[in-house]
Amino acid sequence: MIKQAQLVLLVALACLAPLASAGTLVVNANTTDPAPRAAWEDVVARFQGDNPDIQVQFNIYDSESYKKSIRNWLTGSPPDVVFWYAGHRMRQFVTPGLLEDLSDLYVTGVKESIHPSALDLVSVAGRQYGIPYTYYQIGLYFRRDLLATAGIAEPPQDWKELLAACGKLKAKGIEPFAIGTRDLWPAAAWFDYIDLRLNGLAFHMDLMRGAIPYTDRRVVRVFEHWRDPVNMGCFSRNHASSSWQESQALVYTGKAAMMLMGNFIVANFPPEMRDRMEFIPFPSMSADLGRFEDAPVNTLHIPARARNKEDARRFLSYVLRADVQEALNKATLQIPVNLRSGVAPDRFIIQGRELLARADGLAQYFDRDTSEDLANIAMKGFQEFMLYPDRLDAILANIERARLRIYGAPPAPSPAK
Amino acid sequence: MRTRRGLSTVVLLAPACLLFSLFVVYPLVRGIALSFYEWNGVDAKTWVGLDNYRELFADPVFATALANNFRWLCCYVAAPLLGFGLALLVNQRLPGMQLARSLFFMPFVLSQVVVGLVFSWFFHSRFGLLNEILGGLGLATVAPLDSERWSIYTMIVAGLWPQTAYCMILYLTGLATLPRELTDAARVDGARRWSLLRYVVVPQLRPVHFIVFMVCAVAALRSFDYVMIMTLGGPYDSSTVLGYYMYEQTFLSQRYGYGAAIATVLLALMSCIVFALLWHLFYRERR
Numbered sequence: 001m002i003k004q005a006q007l008v009l010l011v012a013l014a015c016l017a018p019l020a021s022a023g024t025l026v027v028n029a030n031t032t033d034p035a036p037r038a039a040w041e042d043v044v045a046r047f048q049g050d051n052p053d054i055q056v057q058f059n060i061y062d063s064e065s066y067k068k069s070i071r072n073w074l075t076g077s078p079p080d081v082v083f084w085y086a087g088h089r090m091r092q093f094v095t096p097g098l099l100e101d102l103s104d105l106y107v108t109g110v111k112e113s114i115h116p117s118a119l120d121l122v123s124v125a126g127r128q129y130g131i132p133y134t135y136y137q138i139g140l141y142f143r144r145d146l147l148a149t150a151g152i153a154e155p156p157q158d159w160k161e162l163l164a165a166c167g168k169l170k171a172k173g174i175e176p177f178a179i180g181t182r183d184l185w186p187a188a189a190w191f192d193y194i195d196l197r198l199n200g201l202a203f204h205m206d207l208m209r210g211a212i213p214y215t216d217r218r219v220v221r222v223f224e225h226w227r228d229p230v231n232m233g234c235f236s237r238n239h240a241s242s243s244w245q246e247s248q249a250l251v252y253t254g255k256a257a258m259m260l261m262g263n264f265i266v267a268n269f270p271p272e273m274r275d276r277m278e279f280i281p282f283p284s285m286s287a288d289l290g291r292f293e294d295a296p297v298n299t300l301h302i303p304a305r306a307r308n309k310e311d312a313r314r315f316l317s318y319v320l321r322a323d324v325q326e327a328l329n330k331a332t333l334q335i336p337v338n339l340r341s342g343v344a345p346d347r348f349i350i351q352g353r354e355l356l357a358r359a360d361g362l363a364q365y366f367d368r369d370t371s372e373d374l375a376n377i378a379m380k381g382f383q384e385f386m387l388y389p390d391r392l393d394a395i396l397a398n399i400e401r402a403r404l405r406i407y408g409a410p411p412a413p414s415p416a417k
Numbered sequence: 418m419r420t421r422r423g424l425s426t427v428v429l430l431a432p433a434c435l436l437f438s439l440f441v442v443y444p445l446v447r448g449i450a451l452s453f454y455e456w457n458g459v460d461a462k463t464w465v466g467l468d469n470y471r472e473l474f475a476d477p478v479f480a481t482a483l484a485n486n487f488r489w490l491c492c493y494v495a496a497p498l499l500g501f502g503l504a505l506l507v508n509q510r511l512p513g514m515q516l517a518r519s520l521f522f523m524p525f526v527l528s529q530v531v532v533g534l535v536f537s538w539f540f541h542s543r544f545g546l547l548n549e550i551l552g553g554l555g556l557a558t559v560a561p562l563d564s565e566r567w568s569i570y571t572m573i574v575a576g577l578w579p580q581t582a583y584c585m586i587l588y589l590t591g592l593a594t595l596p597r598e599l600t601d602a603a604r605v606d607g608a609r610r611w612s613l614l615r616y617v618v619v620p621q622l623r624p625v626h627f628i629v630f631m632v633c634a635v636a637a638l639r640s641f642d643y644v645m646i647m648t649l650g651g652p653y654d655s656s657t658v659l660g661y662y663m664y665e666q667t668f669l670s671q672r673y674g675y676g677a678a679i680a681t682v683l684l685a686l687m688s689c690i691v692f693a694l695l696w697h698l699f700y701r702e703r704r
Contacts, residue, residue, distance in 0.1 A: 098459065240563045384653040
């Protein structure tokens with residue numbers, strides 16, 4: 001009896017399968033957090049309302065396992081749309097031809113509405129391979145009341161003022177910077193920003209794509225600046241065993257004053273802290289350089305082997321629209337990449353949008369801009385440097401060994417532009 | 418008769434052999450084969466011969482991981498000793514021993530992930546219970562998980578807790594199977610506490626010792642859960658072990674060939690230890 005029922009079910013499923021694939025759009029997403037998940041489910045529902053002929057199958061995966069699975073999907077039998085990241089993370093799939101060229105979606109009018117730096121980040125050799133839909137700013141989140149306690153009336157604008165503020169905070173027994181480097185990446189923000197502020201975006205991106213040795217004088221200079229706050233003891237004690245979530249508690253409990261973090265931290269502010277927290281961009285370190293920012297961009301792509309590319313294109317065009325990006329980012333409290341979208345009435349979002357719109361260029365984040373392999377080794381080096389700054393030479397030699405293995409010998413120096 | 422027996426042997430063994438080949442032998446061979454390639458999971462695989470192994474044996478992180486596995490192995494010898502002591506203790510016929518037995522056994526029932534979390538909170542330098550206690554007593558606080566020297570031992574301590582419970586259970590079952598006549602006879606012959614333990618109980622438990630040591634050796638070599646939960650191999654690479662380094666190289670650094678090479682070395686190492694123990698057992702049995 002049971003066997004018979006199973007057979008019937010099997011036959012029924014077999015009949016359904018071809019039906020399901022016609023007009024079905026398979027979207028694989030990594031948006032497991034409650035807010036983005038709800039926001040995306042809403043976008044999908046409204047897209048479906050506008051396009052009743054398309055059945056969207058929206059699959060959500062945990063973001064860690066997603067990272068491992070996406071390689072299998074792209075090289076095997078892929079969904080029609082994948083969620084992913086801009087910059088190197090995207091380029092590594094473009095080079096072997098795994099992502100669809102989407103330049104045709106950026107028609108006149110649409111192309112101009114997208115933040116030019118974000119557009120650059122989904123472009124390879126002038127062609128676009130993805131749809132950016134959100135980004136956020138990274139900078140110093142701090143407690144104004146704690147700064148005031150230490151006699152700092154105005155938040156620091158440049159590196160010197162920042163170090164001076166650190167001295168005053170320490171004198172009051174307040175840790176200047178909360179940081180938890182257990183997951184390594186929080187330390188990389190410091191490297192990114194000091195490098196962007198001292199050497200500029202072009203140098204930073206050359207370094208990220210493995211064209212410059214880590215033993216280069218300009219890289220060493222980054223660490224020489226970073227060493228000052230390390231030696232002054234400005235960073236949390238015992239940061240190596242704390243996650244960023246654990247370390248933020250030091251700010252809310254008044255033990256630490258500032259934290260270099262992404263805007264997603266705002267969602268974690270306890271209600272009584274919301275009015276005391278403020279944001280400033282990372283201070284400038286060189287007057288004659290433009291202002292560059294880290295702003296991780298999240299993207300959608302169509303795998304080159306996708307079956308339903310036609311409907312996938314309709315979905316991606318929909319996500320490019322100003323009203324869709326506005327609704328999506330209002331719900332997730334992030335910043336739309338479409339410059340015509342409105343933003344949530346939140347002071348951090350408004351500040352962030354202005355900061356990124358005025359930026360002279362955007363980087364992603366250390367571990368999104370360079371190969372995973374190199375990022376992994378280098379970020380451990382950053383953590384070790386923050387604990388033992390005297391080991392700098394050995395740390396840089398180790399990262400450089402990895403760079404040579406991954407990117408090969410340095411190419412012949414290009415003639416000066 | 419003979420051929421029919423042979424036939425039924427084949428038929429009875431076939432499913433196990435098939436499953437074993439499919440799910441153990443085949444992946445094993447594929448894994449070893451992969452260690453001769455360079456592959457990032459996307460591009461075509463490149464044959465590199467023994468390059469992965471050459472790099473591995475010059476890799477300081479591999480040396481650290483190997484040394485940490487060795488430390489883990491040495492420290493895990495404590496589990497059988499403690500477990501045996503506990504087993505002797507809770508084997509006494511005293512009121513309340515049933516409860517004590519269940520309590521000592523409890524950590525083994527907990528998932529290793531839970532044990533790892535509990536210990537990482539206990540030892541946490543800023544919010545941990547240990548430092549709350551030390552601070553309350555006016556003593557200096559400690560940060561073992563932040564130390565390149567001590568973080569590995571912190572995890573071993575966490576691992577020893579359930580491992581001891583496991584050894585205790587193995588010894589308890591061993592003690593239960595000891596023939597009473599033997600101990601009674603020894604008592605008649607004048608053996609008392611220490612000599613009874615030393616010359617009667619311990620030698621009688623030889624098969625249990627063997628199982629317990631093997632289980633501990635394998636557990637020490639496969640240690641991964643505690644590293645994943647408690648330190649992620651950190652600070653930097655100081656507390657990594659072969660199992661975690663393999664995972665990290667394969668899935669975080671996307672070096673599938675290199676990860677496979679680490680796995681192959683780990684496999685060889687584990688086989689050596691298990692074969693050495695097995696050989697020892699058979700040798701002793703024959704003698």
